[in-house]
Amino acid sequence: MIWTKFTRSMTFVTVRICHYGSLAKLRPHIRSVSHRSSYLDSRTHSIRPLCCSSPLLAGHASITLTVGLQPRRTITTDRLSWYESVADSTPVYLTEQLLVSAQQMTGLPWWASIMCTTLALRTAITLPLGIYQSIIIAKVEALQKEIDVLARQLRFEISVKAKEKGWSEKTCRFHFKKNLKRIVSELYVRDNCHPFKASLLIWVQLPMWVCLSLALRNLSLGMGHVPLEAGLATGGILWFPDLTLTDSTWIMPVSLGLINLLITEIFALRQLEPSKFQKYVTNFIRGMSLVMIPIAATVPSSMCLYWLSSSCVGLAHNLLLRSPRFRGVCRIPPTRSDSETPYKDIAAAFVAKYIK
Known part of the structure; x- marks a missing residue:
């Protein structure tokens, strides 16, 4: 009996050889192991069943190959692509643990857990950075x-x-x-108040967005490091009961694009005299908002739900940062674009620009 153990992937291979005759020259050799019911023979470049009997042992011996697998990934010697390397990185693994722990502790269904986790993370991390960004921008404008x-x-x-x-x-x-x-x-x-400090928000928000997206992608496709007690396949609601599938109705992808466009337009309406560079950036963000619609329609609903929730929270934070009372509480210096009635001004400017 031969035991081979791969400590990192927790893969166990058991080879049992029952002798009925003299087979002193027999030396079984395993080229590769896969988590499926077949393996790739590197000599013939063909896929063969994992449990099979060798013609060399016909009438002499029988070989039983039993594989017990814990991981969800295939063992391979090929070099991983950069995308797979990021998806299999430590930050994504820790994010998977965070998502699963949050769902298990709250006991909420997965759709509600994703939305609540998004709200908690953006409020605890990105909102303070947004306040700091507003303070830096106000100081630079005052100079x-x-x-x-x-x-x-x-x-x-x-x-x-x-x-x-x-x-x-x-x-x-x-x-x-x-x-x-x-x-x-x-x-x-x-x-x-160096202007580079105003970009701190994007340097934190973008990696967090990537890690959460890839973590949900891994969990949805069954490639996560963390086992799930209650799967995402039954954690949806309404028209997306299965969070591992795409949103065939396109309701969430289109809503995501509209919310992102609304955030962009609110930001553009605030600029009194935009420069050419600011106009180029605004148009680029508008284009990316439209491109995200078909992309969101091809990913699992869990990822699309997170993107939509994140955009909705971002819209709420942008509107909150316009409030004079909130800006006073956060001690944000006044700027030329400040108004006592910011929401009425935004609505009036939006109507004047796009409706009349």
Whole structure:
């Protein structure tokens, strides 16, 4: 009896050889093991049953090959793609544990557990970062008046210096940009509001979104590391009772696209004088919102439900950050775009732009 154990994947292979004759030269060799009922013979490049009898042992011996498998992934020697490597990474594994633990502790059905977990994570992590982002943006906007004054003074000093030393126009522009950049950097350091800090939200939100999406994808396809007591196949509701299947009605994918477009338009309406770059970014986000509709229609309903829940929570947070009372509680500095009636202004601007 030969036992072969793979400690990482918890795979056990048992080979039993019952001798009826002299088989001193017989040396069974296992090329590969699969979790299915067949294996790939690397010599002939063909798929063969995992439990079979060898013609060499006909009339002499019988071989029984028993495989007990715990993992959900196939053992392979091929190098994983970058997508499979990310889906099989430690952060995704920890996210799977988080989702399963949350569902087991709350006792909620999977559809409700996904929505509540999304709300909890976005409120506990991304909302504080959104407040911090608003504070940085408000401080940077408040510095614009001071920067304009200092820029005029610098331009005058450069013109005086140019007359003294006979600088060309190109040299004047060089010294003006160089010194203005230094002055602006000093102001950002003084007020602790470097614009890069405003991008902290996206650097946290995007990896969290990817990990949760891949974790739900693994659990839906039965490829997760964590065993499920109550499967996602019966954890849905209404028109999506099976969360492992796609939403054939396209209700959630279309709703996802509309919510993302609404968030984009609310952000665009806030920009009083958008630059060309801001217009390009806004149009790019609009395009991505539309592209997400067919993508969401091809993934399991659990992933689509998470994306829709995340977008709805993001919309609610964006509207909450417009509230003057909430901004005052969070001590967000006032800006030019602030209003005492922000929601009425958004509705009026939306009607004026898209309806009238």
